[in-house]
Amino acid sequence: MTTERNGEARVHAETGPGGGPAAGAQPRTLAEELRTRPDTELAWLLRARPDLLSPVPNDVTQLATRAGTRASVVRALERLDRFALQTAEALAIAPDPCPYDTLLALLTGDDEAPEVAEALPRAVGTLRGQAIVWGGADRLRLVRTAREILTPSASGASPTGLGPTVTEAAAGMSPGRLQDVLAGAGLPTTHDSVTAVEALTALFTDRERMAALLDEAPAEALATLGRLVWGPPYGTVPAQPAAPVRWLLARGLLLPTAPGTVVLPREVALHLRGGRAHRVIEPVAPPVRAAAGHSPAVVDATAAGQAFTALGTVEDLLREWETGGPSVLRAGGLSVRDLKRTAAALDTDERTAAFWLELAYAAGLLASDGEAEERFAATPAYDNWLRLPAAERWAALVTAWLPATRTPGVVGGQDAKGRAMAVLGPGLDRSPAPEIRHRTLALLAALPPGTAPDPATLLARLRWQRGAAAVPGAAGAASGTGTGEGAWGADRRHAAGAAAPVLPPGEELRTRLTEWTLAEAELLGVTGRGALSAHGRALLGLPPAGSTERTGSGGGAAAGRERAGSGGPAQAPNHGLPPEHGAPATGPASGHPEDTGSGAGSGTGSGTGFGAGSGTGFGAGSGTGTVPGRPESGTGTGHPEDTGTEHPASGSRTEPESGSPASAPGTGQPDSAVPGDPGSPDAGFPARSEDEIAAAAAQAATLLAPLLPEPLDHVLLQADLTAVAPGPLERPLAEALGVLADVESKGGATVYRFTPGSVRRALDAGRTAADLHAFLAEHSRTPVPQPLSYLVDDVARRHGHLRVGAASSYVRCDDDGLLAEIVADKRSAGLRLRRLAPTVLAAQADPATLLERLREMGYAPAAESAEGDVLITRADAHRTPPRTPPAPVPEGPPLPDATLLGAAVRAIRAGDRAATAGAAAQRGPAAGPTAPGEGRLPRTTAAETLATVQAAAMTGGTVWIGYVNADGAASQRVLAPVRVEGGFVTGYDHTADEVRTYPLHRITGVAELADDTV
CATH class of the missing domain: 2.30.30.100 (SH3 type barrels.)
Known part of the structure; x- marks a missing residue:
């Protein structure tokens, strides 16, 4: 794309080497400013806005042009945190260009707001780093597309609730009407409309004259202004307005925009608001408060128990479908009836059963077999999974769960066409799901070990990290379904004075995804009693809680990647804010990520470790990193105060550091915007390599393994024909016992019951009575009870006395009296038996049906081959062909890795040089042949x-x-x-x-x- 965009991407002739501005000159376009940025900052931008890399721009001019396209700007605005978004909204109604102090005044108004003053450099740095804002501190410019999206117009209000300016609102008024307004406001008349509008604007922006004018207003007129001041600024009036409205119209405090419609001009509203652009300003992320505290050891043990249960549930599920699962619906997925059967077999509810089914599907353990009569079945990968140690099997499940976009929580709902969505069927992908999972777990990781969060404050924090559920001009809400509410959604209406905060569809989806994440993490054993476990932290690539690693709250893999040269800067780039507007440096000046927690994978930002918002690292506003014995390095991660959490017992609370001015050493840019870190405003979670993911999973499995019970090689046989397994059994023992006995109950110990049918099942599988006696004696810690020995011998004595073969089918037995008994039994009438010989009966049923009916009648027949040998009836396990697990459907372009970032920046720079070289070649031949x-x-x-x-x-x-x-x-x-x-x-x-x-x-x-x- 080479089309110029509203002058922002033009390359002026008066430029220095490389196409940048001449030395000492202010950049006049976004492209010029981007040329002056070092490679690390261009990599910063490309990682923060990965859509700019699709495809890689040819040069900086094309990069600037693409950064100003509507789709890209909308995506970038959607991913800002609440305060960065409010800063952009304030810039949209500010003069263009806007001095830094003017922007600060719009955000603070007439009040003292030190938190806003401290947090504003971060917000401006975030916007500039993402090329939403450019220019020096005295000439801040919002890219034109963002201004078009966020600026109020004559037909609509802005997200701030402000309306158009006097100049815009009065554009359709006649000159005579404008002169009447001037006279009503006590101003001298002018000779033209332009000077009349300028006079009104000067009046409305003069605080003293406006105060004097409003002192004369009737109380009803002031009440009318009060209803419009925080938005929406439009109102309807009858053909004959009431006296208070006429008073306002006569003085231009309300201006007509259409017949029967009036608007409150922006300048008037700002005066009434005390100069503030927003009713509620949120410079600091809301704290995540603690709901309960537990011992970390208790949390880890509880989570390990849940993890062990999760493994057993998945095994039980796929064992139920061992010889072929239920049919696949024509439209895809599992029928409601089969889902209910599966839930009953797993002894759980349908929603939880849907989660286990989708988890097995995401892990590649379950798929459709692709046959003509398509059925669900286990895949060959399931057999490989079963051979892994328990901790590694758990790691495989959660590694598949974290990036999955298929969302079992929506099963049973309706799609866009009104059709019910089925588990394992199409239409279950929700692109924000991975981001929400990582954000939620990152917030849990920022809490002190063993702390369970209050869900309401957790949701509030997540909403703050994503300032807008939907941006005007976006195709849809965050769900990607096209059903999102425009104009910034319900929190905007609430902030503007609406009665109740009704969440828009996109925000409602994100709320439900958060709730589902908490529930699923508990089911999987990532959390225990609501708190993140030690193996859950490891799964995210985080160091252990209380670790002396100097990685701040973000730590771990991200910092390691940065030190290895990730292609992005270790700290947030300094985009030129003057020292008086910059953030004070914290910690040493070395700039190493480990020293302050502000490097890749750490930091003070208000977002979370994996999120596509504003915070860096996994810290979610948890402050800079802590090094024992070095208090100057930040606030650390070990206490509730670090994240703004609150202890229920004491009621004390400390605000988080996420909105504070602490930043990377020597920068005026918030750590929260460093896209080289997991918390950058990116696609929602860190771009970890496969090796890093595997290493994190292996570390999690290592931490979990000692907490899982060791498999046992024995059971306790009881005199009541039961066997008690006091823990998990070794797989060969569990499989053999599962054939010989029926599971009666599960829990801390599994109870098996021996019945004639279960013993016959073992005999059918090829075991002899001697084999069964030896097996029981070998694996029982108690003597084999006499009743159990009698049961085995009795069933074995009768087993195979009757023989069933294929004629249509026949029954033969050396005991002709037994055959006579069968023929006389009324239950055998459906088999249409007739005697062929004293020891042979013929039946009008196939051998399988004949075997089943005779067993139902209480006999123990055995199938035989054409040669008269006993057939061992063992069902073959049904497996699908090799299947690839479902690929996640990302919300946007994937995060670029370090190699792509480096290559892209080099290509963009080279493209600029090539374009200039081509121009030089046209001006004259270069030296040399x-x-x-x-x-x-x-x-x-x-x-x-x-x-x-x-x-x-x-x-x-x-x-x-x-x-x-x-x-x-x-x-x-x-x-x-x-x-x-x-x-x-x-x-x-x-x-x-x-x-x-x-x-x-x-x-x-x-x-x-x-x-x-x-």
């Missing part, structure tokens, strides 16, 4: 070509290459090599705007694209 830009292909030897591209790949440089394709067509390319091996060079070709691989033997030559060539 093979200089780029002349139109001739560069010529170098094969050795020189190889050495040059290898050097460029190592240093991250960009080169010109001459290339001849297989058809003999020659071309010049600008290439940023990434890898050179096997006779090929792979790199980002920004001539083609994609990554390409070229054979070295087809490259005619190569020339470095250096700064001195442009």
Whole structure:
């Protein structure tokens, strides 16, 4: 995209090297300012707004143009925290450009608001870092698209509840009517409409003259203004307005916009508000209060018990479907009847059963078999999963749960076409689900160990982190379903004075996703008694609670990635706020992420570790990192005060640090906006590599393993024909006992009951009476009870006395009296038996039906082959072909990794240099026969070509290459090599705007694209 956007992306002629502004000059466009930013800050921007990378911009001009498109701006605004969004809303109604002090006055009004003054540098830094705001501190500019979205117009109010300016509202008024208004306001008449509007504006912005004018207003007129002051600013009036309204209209305090409609001008509303743009300003994230406190050991033990139960439930579920599960509906998914049957088999409710089904599906353990009569069944991956240790099986489940977008909570609801949504069926994806899970767990991680949060305050914090459920102009709400409410949703109406906060669909979905996350985390054993467990923290890549690692509250994997060179800055970039408006530095000046908790994966931001909002790290407003013995390094993570939590017992509370001015050393930018960290305003959770995810899962499994009960190799046989398993059994023992006995009850111990039918089942599976006696004696810690021995012998004696084979089918027995008994039994009438010989009966039923009916009649028949041998009837496990687990449906573009960020920034810079080089080539030939830009292909030897591209790949440089394709067509390319091996060079070709691989033997030559060539 190269189209210029309202002047913001124009490149002026008076520029310095590289297309940037001349030395000492103020940037006049967003593109000019972006050129002046270092590579780390461009990487910062691209990570915060990953949609700008689809595809990679050709140069900085295209990057600025794309950053100003409506879809991209709407997405960026939706991901701001509440205060950053309020700052953008205030800029939208401020003069353009806006001095920093004017912006501060709009947010504080006439009152002292130190919290706002302290938090504003963070908010401005966040907006500037994301290219929503640009310009110096004395000339802050909101990108034009954002201003169009947020600015009130003659047809609608802004999110602040303010209406249009006097100039905009009076555009349709006649000159005579304007002169009448001037006279009514006590102002001298003018000769034209422009000066009349200017005079009214000057009156309404003069605090003393406005106070004097309003002192003369009738009480009813003031009451009318009071109803409009916080929005909406529009009202309807009859053809003959009441006297108070006429008084207001006569003085221009209300202006007509259409027949029967009036509006409160913005300048008047701001005076009545005391200069404030918002009724309620929220510079600090609301604290997450503690609902209960438990011993961390109790929490971990409870969570481990839940994890063990989760494993057993998934195994029971798939064991029920071992030989083939229920049919797949024609539209996809499981029928309501089968869901009820599954819930009954698992001894749980239907919603919980739906969760277990979707979890097994997300983990790749369950799928449809794809046959003509399609059924659900376990996959081959289930068998591999069963062979893993218990802790690793749990890690596999939760690793699949965290990024899953399929949401079992919506099962039973209706889709856009009014059809019921079925479990395992289509339409269950909700893109915000992974983000909400990570945000919620990150907030739990920020609490002291063993602390369960108050759900209401947790929800309030999450709403603050995402300032808007839907932005005007967006396709839909956060759910991605297109049903979101525009104009900022219900919290905006509430802040503007509405009677009750009714959540819009997008915010309602996010609320329900949070509630489901808390419930699912408890079911899975990620939390115990509502508090995050130690293995749950490890799963998120966090260090143990109380760890001496200096990673702040965000810690862990993110910090490690940053130190390894993630492509993003370790601290938030300084975007030029003057010292008096910047945030004071905290901690040492070294800037290492470990020193202050402000680096990647840590920090003080008000968002959470994985969220797409404003906080950094996993800390969710938990303050900067703590190093024992170094109190200057921040507030730490070990106490409720760090997160603004409150102890129920004491009632004491300390506000969080998320809104404070503490920031990365020497920056005026909030840590909360560092997209190199998990808490950046990105797609909702950190872009962890597969190795990092696997390492976190392995660490979680290591912590969980000692808490899980060890499998036992024995049971306790009872005289009442039961066996008690005092704990989990080793898998071979559990499988063998599951055939020999029926499960009677579960709990802390599993009770098995031996019955004639269960013993016969073991005999049918090929065991002999001697085998069963030996098995019981080997695995029982108590002597085998005599009744159980008698039961085994009795069933074994009768087992196989009757033989069933295929004629249609037949029964044979050496005891002709027994056959006579069967024929005489009325229950055998449906089998239509007839005697072929004294020891043989023929039946008009297939062998399987005949076997089943005889067993129902109390006999113990055995199937036999055509040769007369006993057939072992063991059901084969039904498995689907290999299946890929369902891929999550992300809410937006995926987060770029460090490699892509680095390559993209190099490509953008090279594109700028290439464009300038092309212009230089048109002005005159470059020195040398093979200089780029002349139109001739560069010529170098094969050795020189190889050495040059290898050097460029190592240093991250960009080169010109001459290339001849297989058809003999020659071309010049600008290439940023990434890898050179096997006779090929792979790199980002920004001539083609994609990554390409070229054979070295087809490259005619190569020339470095250096700064001195442009």
